[in-house]
Amino acid sequence: MKKSPLPMVQNTSSKDEKRTKKETLVKLLRWHFGYQEFRGKQLEAIEAVLSGRDCFCLMPTGGGKSMCYQIPALAKHGIVLVVSPLIALMENQVMALKEKGIAAEFLSSTQTSNVRNKIHEDLDSGKPSVRLLYVTPELIATPGFMSKLTKIHNRGLLSLIAIDEAHCISSWGHDFRPSYRKLSSLRNSLPDVPVLALTATAAPKVQKDVIESLCLQDPLVLKCSFNRRNIYYEVRYKDLLDDVYIDISSVLKSCGDVCAIVYCLERTTCDGLSAHLSKNGISSAAYHAGLNNKLRSSVLDDWISSKIQVVVATGIDRKDVRMVCHFNIPKSMESFYQESGRAGRDQLPSRSLLYYGVDDRKKMEFILRNAENKKLQSSSSEGELSKKSLTDFNQMIEYCESSGCRRKKILESFGEQVSATLCKKVM
Structure with a gap:
């Protein structure tokens, strides 16, 4: 049932008025999301964008990045535009x-033309009902879409642009998307709309590149620790196991009916592993770009509603995931951190299990070296990226x-100072 709206936050300046504004934001948080208080740097990011300031926020997966733009959408009139690279997450x-x-x-593109047309009609109306609009x-x-955004802005109805997975704009990041590079046009076309850049995985060089590429103006830079205290990290060696398929089935069965994700390098591996788990009595399904839109949506719905326990995937998300397994070694620590971080986003104890094998390592090295040889022939900058x-x-x-301590290695890879007692303090 739709809840009655709470009062909007007004632009104020005095200490009393600022306290009132904070109280209103907390009320919105409690009323709509059920959380009692803001966590980490959430409130600072929210207050910054509500005041019209650009913000770069580095917050670990599970740290509540989405709250940094969802609360402003409820606190201020207008539309919050959210740019995201993954349709499933949107x-x-x-x-x-x-x-x-x-x-x-x-x-x-996964929606029917009727659904898209209705959304566009709402956006073109004088008083659109949508508060948060997610786009790729x-x-x-x-x-055409940039022209539509400009018209919405000219009517005073575009309050914030949030760039999720902002590391994708950097060619130095682990998940570079060329389409993200074009997002700099947002600043040129909509110069006075605040921009919030959010990422869970960005080394210092990537952070600088994101801020410059998005043309953020005097941004408030917020950084949280990469430490996910509620996740236990483990590596198992495929070459020491009699049968890795039997082992992963046994691990998942021992966890009971908890929600889990298994990441695979290839679609065929997703399909084969999912079939094996199903034969062994584990409710599972494959989820990847090779499936048609209808089947992908059906799998996502079944997983979110707990009809399916395990998704063998290349990219998917849910708050109460208790275990993330990597069936193949990821290509970088950033990729691994982001994917393993999909476990325990509700802050409850969770587990990361990575299966490591020499064949997997050689396969990935072959892929990366091939890419390096091709790029070295094209340009020195691409060759540097390949290295x-x-x-x-x-x-x-x-x-x-x-x-x-594996946790120590993860944190140090992101340049974080680690105390000698760190691993003794966490599960």
Whole structure:
């Protein structure tokens, strides 16, 4: 049932008025999302963008990044535009927001033309009902949609632009998307709309590149620790196991009916592993770009509603995931951190399990070296990036093969200072 709206936050300046504004934001948090207080840097980010200031926020997966733009959408009139690279995650967030009575929509090629037309009609109206609009960077790059955004802005109805997974704009990041590079046009076309850049994984060089590429103006820079205290990290060696398929089935069965994600490098591996788990009595399904839109949506719905326990995937999300397994070694520590971080986003004890094998390592090295040889022939800058990919992968190998505290290795890879007692203080 849709809840009655709470008062909007007014622009104020005195100490008493600022306290009142904070109290209003906390009320919005409690009323719509059920949380009692803001966590980490959430409130600072929210207050910054509500005041019209750009903000760069580095917050670990599970740290509540989405709250940094969802609360402003409720606190201020107008539309918050959210740019996200993954359609599955957009669908997931919009579904959750609608269940809370919050007017949210997403635009993508997976929707029917009727659904898209209704959203566009709402946007073109004088008083659009949508408060949060999720779009892909590819859509932003189209002249037609940019023209629509400009018209919405000219009517005073665009309050904030949030760039999720902002590391994708950097060619030095682990998940570079060329379409993200075109997001700089947002600043040129909409110069007075505050921009909030959010990421969970960005080394110092990437952070600088994101801020410059998005043309953020005097941004408030907020950084949280990368430490996910509620996640236990483990590596198992495929070459020492009699049968890795039997082992992963046994692990998942021992966890009971908890929600889990298994990441695989290839779609065929997703399909094969999912079939194996199902034969062994584990409710599972494959989820990847090779499936048609209808089947993908059906799998996502079944997983979110707990009809399916395990999703064998290349990219998907849910708050109460208790375990994330990597069936193949990821290509970088950043990729691994982001994916393993999908476990325990509700802050409850969770587990990360990575299966490491020599064959997997050689396969990934072959892929990366092939890419390096091709790029070295095209340009020196691309060759430099390809060398970085090999360096990043070697860091991942070191994580798997070395002894000692794995949590410490993760944090140090992001340049974080780690105390000697860190691993003794966490589960």
